[in-house]
Amino acid sequence: KKIFWISLAVKLVLAALLPLTGDEAYYWVWSQHMQLSYYDHPPFVAWLYWLGNPLQFLPGSVRWPGVLLGHATLWMWLKILEPYLTLQQRQMWLLLALFSPLVGGSGIVVTPDLPLMFFYSLSLWLYFQWQKNPHWKMSLLFGLAMGLGVSSKYMMVLFALSLLRVILMDKKLRGVFVQQLPYLIAG
Numbered sequence: 001k002k003i004f005w006i007s008l009a010v011k012l013v014l015a016a017l018l019p020l021t022g023d024e025a026y027y028w029v030w031s032q033h034m035q036l037s038y039y040d041h042p043p044f045v046a047w048l049y050w051l052g053n054p055l056q057f058l059p060g061s062v063r064w065p066g067v068l069l070g071h072a073t074l075w076m077w078l079k080i081l082e083p084y085l086t087l088q089q090r091q092m093w094l095l096l097a098l099f100s101p102l103v104g105g106s107g108i109v110v111t112p113d114l115p116l117m118f119f120y121s122l123s124l125w126l127y128f129q130w131q132k133n134p135h136w137k138m139s140l141l142f143g144l145a146m147g148l149g150v151s152s153k154y155m156m157v158l159f160a161l162s163l164l165r166v167i168l169m170d171k172k173l174r175g176v177f178v179q180q181l182p183y184l185i186a187g
Contacts, residue, residue, distance in 0.1 A: 003091065003094055003095065003098070004071075004074065004075070004078075004079055004094065005152050007071070007098050007121065008067075008068075008071045009080065009172050011067050011070075011071060011107055012064060012067055012187075013059050014108050015061065015063040015064060015067045015108040016041045016058040016059070016060045016061040016063075016064070017058070017059075017060060018060050018137055019059055019060060020059070020060060020063070020110065020127075021109060021118060024063070024109065025108075025113070027045045027046055027110070027111065027112075028049045028062060030043070030046035030049070030054075031043070031046045031048075031049035031052075031053060034046060034047075034050060041112050041153065042146065042150065042151045042152060042153060042154060043117060043151060044115045044151045044152040044153075045111060045114070047109065047115075048066040048069065048115065048129055049065075049066070049110070050064045051056070051061055051062050051065040052064050052065045058063055060108075061106060063109075063110045066110030066114050066115070067107060067108055067110065067117050069114060069115055070103070070107040070108075070110070070114045070117070070118065071084070071107060071108075072118055073114075073117045073118045073121050074094060074098070074103060075105060076118065076122055076125055077093075077097070078090055078093075078120035079120055080121065080124060080125050080128070086121070088099055103117065103180070112152055112153045112155065115148075115149075115151075115152035115153075116149060116152040116153040116155065116156060117143055118152075119146070119149030119156065120149055120151055120156065120159055121147045122149075123142065123145040123146050123149055123156075123159060124143045124159075126138065126141055126142040127142060127163060130142045130180075131144075131173065133145040134173075134176040134179075134180055136180060136183045137186050139180040140184075140186060141185035142184060143183065143184035143185060143186060146159070146160055146184075148178055150164070
């Protein structure tokens, strides 16, 4: 827990002190003119900057909602790995992830990839939960997470297509999927 919270504090301080990159400034401009989609991206990254707009007392603090979401991705993966790794192995995984360029240091740069990684991870975790308990409420949450993933980056559709193949190959899951499809779509 200490590693998780200390690294989050370091990311928030760095995010506040470093200026926005060109891409980040581009997405920040979107947050000044909210829409349901933009030229080549879905709107979620603009929503994150919109949430951060009241925090502009420090130049980069507008990133904080995105940094929090990016750091929550690490938490999601700790939840996903919990049944498979011991506590010590998860701690080692967290250290390695924090020093990796993809989710570690670049977790302070808020681009559409950051919410995509979070909702991909959340959707995967919810898929495992849905497999164990295919209740309509779980189907709604699973569908909502995938929908927000598509609102982050259109590539999330590939995740849904890959799961569809797995679901359709399993006879039990196929029946549950067909029964729960309206709830998945509604989410």
